[in-house]
Amino acid sequence: MSVTYLEAIREAQTYLLREDKRVFIYGQDIAGKFGGAFKATKGLAEQFPGRVLNTPISEDAMVGTAIGAAMEGMRPIVEMQFADFSSIALNQILNNAGTQYWRTQVPCPITIRLPSGGTKGSGPFHSQSMEGIYSHYPGLVVLTPATVEDAYTMLIDAVAIDDPVIYCEHKYLYYHLKADALPKDRLPIGKARVVRPGRDLSIVTNSAMVHEALAVAQQFSADGIEIEVVDLRSVKPLDTDTVLASVARTGRLLCVGEAFPWGGVTAEVIARVTTEGFHLLDAAPARINAKDTPIPYHPNLWSEHRPNAKTIAAKVRQVLAE
Amino acid sequence: MSVTYLEAIREAQTYLLREDKRVFIYGQDIAGKFGGAFKATKGLAEQFPGRVLNTPISEDAMVGTAIGAAMEGMRPIVEMQFADFSSIALNQILNNAGTQYWRTQVPCPITIRLPSGGTKGSGPFHSQSMEGIYSHYPGLVVLTPATVEDAYTMLIDAVAIDDPVIYCEHKYLYYHLKADALPKDRLPIGKARVVRPGRDLSIVTNSAMVHEALAVAQQFSADGIEIEVVDLRSVKPLDTDTVLASVARTGRLLCVGEAFPWGGVTAEVIARVTTEGFHLLDAAPARINAKDTPIPYHPNLWSEHRPNAKTIAAKVRQVLAE
Amino acid sequence: MLQTAERGASKSKKAPHKKYLEAFRIMLQTRVFEEKLASLYRGGMITGGVYLGKGQEAVSVACGLFLQKGDVFAPLIRDQAGRSAFGEPLLDVARTYLGSRQGPMRGRDGNIHRGCPKAGQLAMISHLGAMISVVVGKLLAKRMKGEKGFVGLTTIGEGGMQTGATHEGMNIAAVERVPLVVVATNNHYAYSTPNDRQFGCADLVDRAKGYGYEGSSVDGTDLAACLEVISAAVKRARAGRPPQLVVASTLRLAGHGEHDDASYVTDDIRREPFAQDALQRTEQFILEQELMDREALQQMRVEIAAEVDEAVATAQQEDTPVGSEEDWCAISTRELADQIP
Amino acid sequence: MLQTAERGASKSKKAPHKKYLEAFRIMLQTRVFEEKLASLYRGGMITGGVYLGKGQEAVSVACGLFLQKGDVFAPLIRDQAGRSAFGEPLLDVARTYLGSRQGPMRGRDGNIHRGCPKAGQLAMISHLGAMISVVVGKLLAKRMKGEKGFVGLTTIGEGGMQTGATHEGMNIAAVERVPLVVVATNNHYAYSTPNDRQFGCADLVDRAKGYGYEGSSVDGTDLAACLEVISAAVKRARAGRPPQLVVASTLRLAGHGEHDDASYVTDDIRREPFAQDALQRTEQFILEQELMDREALQQMRVEIAAEVDEAVATAQQEDTPVGSEEDWCAISTRELADQIP
Numbered sequence A, B: 001m002s003v004t005y006l007e008a009i010r011e012a013q014t015y016l017l018r019e020d021k022r023v024f025i026y027g028q029d030i031a032g033k034f035g036g037a038f039k040a041t042k043g044l045a046e047q048f049p050g051r052v053l054n055t056p057i058s059e060d061a062m063v064g065t066a067i068g069a070a071m072e073g074m075r076p077i078v079e080m081q082f083a084d085f086s087s088i089a090l091n092q093i094l095n096n097a098g099t100q101y102w103r104t105q106v107p108c109p110i111t112i113r114l115p116s117g118g119t120k121g122s123g124p125f126h127s128q129s130m131e132g133i134y135s136h137y138p139g140l141v142v143l144t145p146a147t148v149e150d151a152y153t154m155l156i157d158a159v160a161i162d163d164p165v166i167y168c169e170h171k172y173l174y175y176h177l178k179a180d181a182l183p184k185d186r187l188p189i190g191k192a193r194v195v196r197p198g199r200d201l202s203i204v205t206n207s208a209m210v211h212e213a214l215a216v217a218q219q220f221s222a223d224g225i226e227i228e229v230v231d232l233r234s235v236k237p238l239d240t241d242t243v244l245a246s247v248a249r250t251g252r253l254l255c256v257g258e259a260f261p262w263g264g265v266t267a268e269v270i271a272r273v274t275t276e277g278f279h280l281l282d283a284a285p286a287r288i289n290a291k292d293t294p295i296p297y298h299p300n301l302w303s304e305h306r307p308n309a310k311t312i313a314a315k316v317r318q319v320l321a322e
Numbered sequence C, D: 001m002l003q004t005a006e007r008g009a010s011k012s013k014k015a016p017h018k019k020y021l022e023a024f025r026i027m028l029q030t031r032v033f034e035e036k037l038a039s040l041y042r043g044g045m046i047t048g049g050v051y052l053g054k055g056q057e058a059v060s061v062a063c064g065l066f067l068q069k070g071d072v073f074a075p076l077i078r079d080q081a082g083r084s085a086f087g088e089p090l091l092d093v094a095r096t097y098l099g100s101r102q103g104p105m106r107g108r109d110g111n112i113h114r115g116c117p118k119a120g121q122l123a124m125i126s127h128l129g130a131m132i133s134v135v136v137g138k139l140l141a142k143r144m145k146g147e148k149g150f151v152g153l154t155t156i157g158e159g160g161m162q163t164g165a166t167h168e169g170m171n172i173a174a175v176e177r178v179p180l181v182v183v184a185t186n187n188h189y190a191y192s193t194p195n196d197r198q199f200g201c202a203d204l205v206d207r208a209k210g211y212g213y214e215g216s217s218v219d220g221t222d223l224a225a226c227l228e229v230i231s232a233a234v235k236r237a238r239a240g241r242p243p244q245l246v247v248a249s250t251l252r253l254a255g256h257g258e259h260d261d262a263s264y265v266t267d268d269i270r271r272e273p274f275a276q277d278a279l280q281r282t283e284q285f286i287l288e289q290e291l292m293d294r295e296a297l298q299q300m301r302v303e304i305a306a307e308v309d310e311a312v313a314t315a316q317q318e319d320t321p322v323g324s325e326e327d328w329c330a331i332s333t334r335e336l337a338d339q340i341p
């Protein structure tokens, strides 16, 4: 038996609905037999009547409603159909959910699931990675699980957190990633993970790019170059300690992100490492992100727009050469 | 005779309405005798009938309408009442304006004026600096004028640009900043300016923080420490060359920003300097931003929340001591 | 509060609504209190904006008066009367405006952005329309938890009705069939903008049908009508009828905020029937109908003045927040606060 | 195109609308073309989604047919018929779906996100409702430039009507009094979601009054009715009447996209009158009324099949875009492109 990243998300929600009667799921097309655009809630509406609710096409109101329910003691999970549509709910997320506790001392435990990131053929409005925008504002916890195990435990943990959580699940990983079974253990939210030890260079990355980084690390290993790969897991809070410890070991840093290149996770990681661990670096840090255009539809363009094994490898060589 | 930052914005709009019949201004409460929440369009509706139009409280539609008009050959200026309310229009800005040219090859020359930044007593929803969010996405030019002269010339230039421009005007500077006259010359959009030469440390900053930085530089000068202050002016595109040249002179970098601390302009500047000019640095770079909470209402809290001369000076000392 | 009103009423004829005098007292208190706030503002004692409900006390008080414990109230900027009727202590208001660290917002937010969600009164964010769906969520959760007999009431201006958030919130309430009352006050200006640049329909109450709401209109300058129409709407919502839209017509009798002289309000509009002062009308009616005599009225004024002065004096003596002592943490899960250098 | 239709019609009685046969031909072409797209999709020849207008060809074709040069059309995902009627070449569609670098989107965007704003046809973004205000802007600008006699038409689904952007866009059109027609097709599902989870009103046309629009309803399975009602709405808008809302009733006769088997559509709904196939009804009517004979119809099919095959074959032979040759610049002012390392 094996479990995909997507199944892990469904299993986590099954667990949550079963174990915690404050949990309900709110989103477009998630109920009925249909079970969501990506089937992340398939079967759940039947299994938990009245707790998996279809909403109108109203992202602002979906999140507003979840905020109200959370303030009233519930633990809503909001499914955005695509992360890209959360732009409509951005005001509720940043200005209402993100400020609620600080203003009123009433916690706002909502979890917003954002099916994120690129897949081929999805184009400018169904491919975005928005963690950089949500992390910029105060009041939110922003997670980007990169493995089946994390998809499962981090969603369960997200719902337990008394604050708003943006849970960025990567659509490319939905079916591409399989594990043997659901995890028994968990690494707590807020901790990054060294997914591959190394000594020559640290690649710090998150979400789907963890797997590109691992592929590149594998290649270099054949030539005796050992790349350490750090999966951030949570981009806010960001586990600077683990990143610094890795850079301390390798002396070299490459940050890889799938989002747009101005700002975002890679800039933040580099800012932290260079301000807090400048002397750990033996060479200039580097970063690689998607290109600074909308995300193209055509696979030929898309595969060039995002960082890929080839472009990452080229950057690795550049950093090692310094 | 003298001209304030706010008057410069009004004068620029007068000039634009007079010189270019494609220009019109669209926003809440900007028309009639009233002339806008901050009076940036005072008198213009009477002077240019039919070209300064009040809108409903509909930020999304305001920007959508401007996009359509721009695609039809007009040069709309949209006034948001406060930058903070542009969250409602964010989808139109990022996903419609920001992608239009790339998708259809039809340019989308809209200018969105965002009254930005903190003033005392304004609280969480009337004080935000959103340039980091708009710069993260492709397709937009993002400007943050810090002087009366730039407020004037950069607004005129913004409207001439064939692409969507986010023009972040700082509310604190509206009345606090005065010049003798409107400028005759201009520095082109996309160029940063060294507003104070120095040799010991570079403060790279933008908008209202330029003036805090200058005040700090002044203080240190008394002790023989010469701080160079770079005003970015445009945060996208970001003039990395000018920043690197400054760091080459001083060897030390402090980035100061009024926005929230995760990501944003300061992280981007540090990422650029350390990836492209690592060897220019004699010490770890540093940054200082607002605190990671909503922006407080009470002046006692607000003045502590944002970077101020005291906290900037402390950071300067820290960087110099390294 | 109630006591005085009844005392005043004791020698009198029958009021047109059993809460008429109670409502009047709150309206009067609101007016006196708001005048005090305005004068503090003019004296430079208040940082930030001051937003008054002058002219809409009748609608607003009715919004708060028929809500009970367990109900949800999401007031907006002109709802001092409604807030008081719902039970918000004057001291909370004074503390918020004056930045006392003991206020419900502890200096973190000011003026009309205050609230106490635990007492059922939400703290608005500025973005108009955003609170409607939040009320829907509260009501949905109450139903999920098995509570019964509750309603939610929220207010909006004719300008705020044009936001996307208002639309989505009103619609989702109908889809969820939650017991919601939306009281929209058309005070003929949104800041400086008159109706013809806000909407293109003849009457905003016509929106009710398009959302599946029951709609009613009311003269916002007529307290008796406001009490009747809004209490009926609250009752219908409580009884499980569809969501309710009440559209009240008034004129804002102050600036948008106290910084604004409202010189854009035309003379023509000032002569409209909806431009009458609801408080004056109410007082006149009370005297005409001898619901209270002048003496009782005067005594009420004295009492109210004392209440207002006390609230302000107390708040003024209290400490303001101190930056260096502030807890700069935006989230409740402290161990997850990001440690940004 | 028109020629054939007229040829077919030549031996025939009078059609219920002068554009009836022209419309039919486009509907038929749409159906044939969309079936081809679906089969290409099933064969793995199309990357990304395929979204069909099956069941709404009658409404959609009417949306395009009465627009002229200088008008603005903002179609959505089920408007292949309307796009063709407005003049979009089949080849553009084939190129976009097949990712030809010669298509109007040059591989940057695919499927139904295509458009050619210079020809008056906007390229939708996915976020539903966002295009309405863009059309308003185009119309406002045309008026400012002194153009006359133009209209704008945009479409929306019953689901899309619940977005804030739709509300703001519809309202601002009324405030600006631009000549806009909004054609809302209630095809009873928004993806998998039925009407009762989208809105709470009895009939979406009731929204017209609340915006100050003139509203009309039409049976979306009846081509003659669609032509009549939509042409009348376009005419009224063109003549300076308020914005128009037309609500058509149909059933989506395909999946949301071709990846979707639509198994959530209930049998009850499939038996409703609005579930009829507009194309079949039209064809039947044509044969019954002898507007065309079977032979002419057969010939039309053959011609259409050839047109469709040619468009697809041409697009298939064309080069796809090449990443290394792409111009990675999002803005038109090249010298202001950010040089991010």
Ligand SMILES: Cc1ncc(C[n+]2csc(CCOP(=O)(O)OP(=O)(O)O)c2C)c(N)n1
Pocket: B028, B057, B058, B059, B081, B085, B088, C077, C078, C126, C127, C128, C156, C157, C158, C159, C160, C161, C163, C187, C189, C190, C191, C252, C256
């Ligand atoms: C989304 C949004 N845009 C702009 C504003 C700024 N603003 C605050 S109050 C106001 C006018 C509100 O008018 P109306 O809704 O009629 O209420 P009134 O002030 O008349 O009571 C405006 C434009 C806001 N609060 N929210």
Ligand SMILES: Cc1ncc(C[n+]2csc(CCOP(=O)(O)OP(=O)(O)O)c2C)c(N)n1
Pocket: A028, A057, A058, A059, A081, A085, A088, D077, D078, D126, D127, D128, D156, D157, D158, D159, D160, D161, D163, D187, D189, D190, D191, D252, D256
């Ligand atoms: C704002 C927004 N949220 C979600 C989506 C995802 N989505 C695409 S089509 C669709 C259903 C649309 O239903 P409807 O408006 O009724 O049009 P139909 O597909 O039935 O023609 C949804 C939810 C979207 N495009 N935009």
Ligand SMILES: [Mg+2]
Pocket: C157, C158, C159, C185, C186, C187, C188, C189, C190, C191
């Ligand atoms: Mg108003």
Ligand SMILES: [Mg+2]
Pocket: D157, D158, D159, D185, D186, D187, D188, D189, D190, D191
């Ligand atoms: Mg539909």
